[in-house]
Amino acid sequence: MSSVVTGKVIRFDEVRGYGFVAPDDGTEDVFLHVNDLQCDKRLIAPGVRVRFAAEEGDRGLKASRVSLAGQRPEGDCDEEAGDVLSAEELSGELTEAVLADVPSLTGQQLVAVRRSFLELARKHDWIAE
Template sequence: MVVTGTVVRFDEVRGYGFIAPDAGGEDVFVHVNDLRDDKHLFDSGLRVEYTTEVGERGLKASDVKLLGPARPAAMRRQAPVGSGPERAGSADSDEDMMCDVLSHAEFRNELTEALLDAAPSLTAAQLVQVRQRVMELVQAHNWTEA
């Protein structure tokens, strides 16, 4: 079955990356050998269609084809730090401090980038395990916007 998604990250030197499926769920691993287009064309944010198969370490994309540019990114809302109910009425609250409020998917993408940058020797399976545990914490503490 052919599905569509957006490239989260693709490292042409290492020859692999991840795709966020449009239908949601965990990102799908993609290897350079499964690309129909030149690896130099793949970059974060590009739309692709692919077939999902079960690889040795989980879901894997195959027969990956570029569809074109990414959809426009959702605008990030700015919210005051500490504006949640746990800080209401706090005397030391600084209403002028601002932070990005990310959707769950945006945070997952940022986390994937950070993990790959910080520990490039992680295998895809290790990266997915670490990211899954962090995302459980994020959900448990409502650190992202639905």
Template sequence: MVVFAVDTDVAVTGKLIRFDELKGYGFITPDRGTEDVFVHVNDIDMDRALFVPGVRVEFVIEEGDRGLKASDVRMLEAAPASPGGEDPAVSVPVARVEGPADGVDVLTKADLEREATELLLAGVPDLSGGEVVAVRRLILKLAERHNWVES
């Protein structure tokens, strides 16, 4: 287990990576030096409609009963909007490799990896880099098993 020194009562900045509206909590990744910080809906000092993954915030880190906890959370910068207000998972550009005459597209492994990465990052922005790589690897194995990609 990695232990970080944390200055409490000092405002820090970070980005909201997850928030469950029904449960009323989520996690913020600080810009520097600590593990992800728990945040509860009662500690948010901003319009809750704007409290979505990707929003940049300033907050104070406290030592809670179960670890680090954010308080006095204020918005610094709104989350980046997807182009045209569309669902990012739908608006990811897709490059195609010419397939057989029956209209089926066959991608190269590199193209599938790139497109899967773009889709995961746009559609599920709170995934860690390791999670993106793991999901992409599973997608590639599935595609290889069904001959959906060129070797």
């Protein structure tokens, strides 16, 4: 029997193909294997929110049918997710875009815009921390 849950990746080794997810409900960490991903393994990194089916495996709980938390469960993460950016990368991209459109912003105004946008991005788990 399996239940669908959400959580954050706490560790993932792309080379070895495995890691662990901390479920949002606070239960024990769940083993994650690359063969159970429904998306490109390059999208899986510490801090990324995922949806998965928690199943009892030979050595404890394991995640299966793993997708990004914002995706439809049956969706292909590759086609829909795009790049996952760090807060620093997003901040740089945002700075360039805002200054290109509103070059008259002061440094203080730009910092306020970035802070607000990064808070929103963190709230909705749009960035990898």
